[in-house]
Amino acid sequence: MQFFGGTEISPSPPAPTASGNNAHMLYIFNRNGVALLYREWNRPLKTLSPQQDHKLMFGLLFSLKSLTAKMDPTSADKGNLGVPQLPGQGCSFHSFRTNTYKLSFMESPSGIKLILVTHPKTGDLRDSLKYIYNLYVEYVVKNPLYSPGTPISCELFNKTVDQYVRGLG
Amino acid sequence: MAPAAPKSGDAIFASVDRVNAELFTLTYGAIVRQLLTDLEEVEEVNKQLDQMGYNMGVRLVDEFLAKSNVTRCVDFRETTEVIAKVGFKMFLGVTASVTNWDSEGTTCSLILEDNPLVDFVELPDNCQGLHYCNILSGVVRGALEMVSMKTEVAWLRDMLRGDDVFELQVKLLKQVPEEYPYKDDE
Numbered sequence: 001m002q003f004f005g006g007t008e009i010s011p012s013p014p015a016p017t018a019s020g021n022n023a024h025m026l027y028i029f030n031r032n033g034v035a036l037l038y039r040e041w042n043r044p045l046k047t048l049s050p051q052q053d054h055k056l057m058f059g060l061l062f063s064l065k066s067l068t069a070k071m072d073p074t075s076a077d078k079g080n081l082g083v084p085q086l087p088g089q090g091c092s093f094h095s096f097r098t099n100t101y102k103l104s105f106m107e108s109p110s111g112i113k114l115i116l117v118t119h120p121k122t123g124d125l126r127d128s129l130k131y132i133y134n135l136y137v138e139y140v141v142k143n144p145l146y147s148p149g150t151p152i153s154c155e156l157f158n159k160t161v162d163q164y165v166r167g168l169g
Numbered sequence: 170m171a172p173a174a175p176k177s178g179d180a181i182f183a184s185v186d187r188v189n190a191e192l193f194t195l196t197y198g199a200i201v202r203q204l205l206t207d208l209e210e211v212e213e214v215n216k217q218l219d220q221m222g223y224n225m226g227v228r229l230v231d232e233f234l235a236k237s238n239v240t241r242c243v244d245f246r247e248t249t250e251v252i253a254k255v256g257f258k259m260f261l262g263v264t265a266s267v268t269n270w271d272s273e274g275t276t277c278s279l280i281l282e283d284n285p286l287v288d289f290v291e292l293p294d295n296c297q298g299l300h301y302c303n304i305l306s307g308v309v310r311g312a313l314e315m316v317s318m319k320t321e322v323a324w325l326r327d328m329l330r331g332d333d334v335f336e337l338q339v340k341l342l343k344q345v346p347e348e349y350p351y352k353d354d355e
Contacts, residue, residue, distance in 0.1 A: 031315075031347060032350050033349075033350035033351060055351055058350075058351075059349070059351065062347075062349055108231065108234050108235070109234055109239075109240075109241045109242075109316045110230050110231055110234055110315040110316055111315070111316075111317075111347065112231065130235070130238075133231075133234075133235050134235045134236075136231070136235075137231050137232045137235040137236075141228045141231045141232060142228070142232070148227055148228060
């Protein structure tokens with residue numbers, strides 16, 4: 001298994017500023033809606049079973065992506081809402097904020113979706129999500145014991161992600 | 170803060186871990202030899218190499234996307250350019266060129282003049298049907314499938330059979346848009 005040290009991951013992680021956990025949850029989905037990873041650090045209110053929660057989250061983002069693409073005032077595409085998007089078309093949204101939390105989203109062209117829910121004052125987390133995507137590549141994709149499309153059960157990956165998220169300002 | 174701009178192939182190649190080129194070539198050669206001994210039929214070996222490449226491509230695409238920072242390609246032309254210039258450079262250390270576009274823009278050829286897999290290799294007479302580099306066609310097919318493009322990839326010219334370059338034909342069959350995976354009543 002490839003080890004982490006020595007490989008230059010881009011971008012380099014932001015220096016840890018605050019202590020304590022700022023993030024609430026992290027989800028990683030693949031293109032078929034399978035929840036590859038769900039990490040929870042601070043979630044006082046739970047209303048749904050984990051399966052329902054994952055489905056809700058995936059469905060929410062799928063619809064949001066579609067909606068934001070259709071409402072794009074700069075695009076010339078006049079397709080109907082609900083028509084599946086070809087990859088490459090449409091703009092991509094990256095976060096939404098409420099008065100109690102901020103949800104940051106990143107989707108790779110291969111369909112891996114990363115969702116990080118943090119407190120509302122968090123800044124732009126796009127680089128952090130990219131860094132977590134790099135971690136996913138190093139620890140999960142390159143792991144010969146991992147079959148693509150199944151939930152991740154690599155302890156080292158979980159620990160590294162926990163450590164990284166803890167350092168996010 | 171704006172996302173970082175895509176890196177060029179050379180920059181990424183310099184930053185990833187590399188192995189000795191001879192080790193790579195000889196290891197690949199050993200794999201092909203072992204497959205020939207195990208499977209005996211040249212066609213079976215071709216298929217197995219393609220399948221191995223496919224499994225590799227499915228994982229390799231995430232590493233490529235993470236390290237190279239490319240945004241979504243708008244069309245197939247841009248995709249093949251990125252594969253030839255950034256992808257091949259990053260993983261094999263050589264760039265390919267893209268030519269022979271057909272009129273609809275769905276088929277093209279990737280030309281490789283220099284291929285690290287075939288250094289020191291000569292095909293013996295009883296293996297003339299072997300596509301020695303078939304793993305590459307599997308990798309391209311697997312990687313493109315993970316970005317929603319179903320393709321057919323085949324070798325047109327092969328230096329081990331006497332041609333002057335390696336020519337890999339990539340044909341786009343269809344783009345598969347993302348479908349909502351859950352049934353509505355669940």
